[in-house]
Amino acid sequence: MQKSNALPALILGGLLCLGLIMLGNTVGDKLIKMKAMERTVTVKGLAEKEVKANVAIWPIRFTEVDNDLKQLYQTVQVKTDKVVDFLKQQGFSEDEITIALPAINDRQAQGYVDPNVKYRYAANISISLYTDNVDLLLKTRTNMLSLAKDGIAISDQDYNSKAQFLFTELNKVKPEMIESATKNARQVAEKFAKDSNSKLGKIKNASQGQFSINDRDSNTPYVKKVRIVSTLTYYLND
The missing domain is CATH 1.20.5 (Single alpha-helices involved in coiled-coils or other helix-helix interfaces)
Known part of the structure; x- marks a missing residue:
């Protein structure tokens, strides 16, 4: 049992x-x-693209001086109107032009009077142009010398008088650039896998870097270089 x-x-x-x-x-x-x-390789993929700025901001500045404050205001008004008329003749609309109040400086009110200063009052005038017609703005800048015949000397040398060019259509180029950066990263990974006698597997993880937009060079600030660097990690197989 x-x-x-x-x-x-x-x-x-x-x-x-x-x-x-x-x-x-x-x-x-x-x-x-x-x-x-667990065998992986981490690579970076780069994509760059040159684009043209689609928005321009141009502060147009000039200065007037006089010993008679009333006369100074009249001169400022006349010359401001001439600058605005000039811009409209070039093809800009009134909505694209903004006139700031003139900044008046009384040199005698500072307590110390420089004997070499000929005029007591100085007025700084600023007219701002905001437009998406970048080509027209570039053309207009070359024609600004015509205002000199009216006694208007436009300042464009100092930092505050330089035109600013912007690229605001990043979303239009994002998909294409991300795809390009990903392909570039895969090419690098495939080369590494080949050199190490391995085969490239699936993506383990991916990280999209930040987009950067900079001037291509100092002479053409209206041409921008858009850049993106993506980081991807791939599995390696025997």
């Missing part, structure tokens, strides 16, 4: 041992595969 009970127990124990062995082999295979999947 005891022998008959021992046989099924022995068979059951053998099956359990076989199951544990098979389970161990399966788990071992999975661990080996997981270990292999």
Whole structure:
């Protein structure tokens, strides 16, 4: 009676041992595969694109001096109107032109009067042009000398008088540039995989860098260079 009970127990124990062995082999295979999947390569992909600015901001400045304050205001008004008329003749609309109040400086009110200063009052006039017609603005800048015949000397040398050019249509070029950066990164990864006798696997993770927009050079600030660097990590397979 005891022998008959021992046989099924022995068979059951053998099956359990076989199951544990098979389970161990399966788990071992999975661990080996997981270990292999830990081999990765991290690369960076670069994309650059030259674009033309689509918005321009141009502060047009000039200065007037006089010893008679009333006369100074009249001169400022006349010359401001001439500058605005000039801009309209070039093709700009009234909505694109903004006139700031003139800044009047009384040199005698400063307490110290420089004997070399000929005029007591100085007025700084600023007219701002905000437009999306960049080509027209560039053309107009070359024609500004025509205002000199009216005694208007436009200042364009100091920092506050320089035109500012902007590119605000980044969303239009984003998809294309991200795709290009990703392809560039994959090419680098494939070269690494080939050199290391491996095969490139799937992407483990990816990080999109920030877009940067800078002038192409100091002579053409209306031409911008858009740049993006993406970071991708790929699995390596044998």
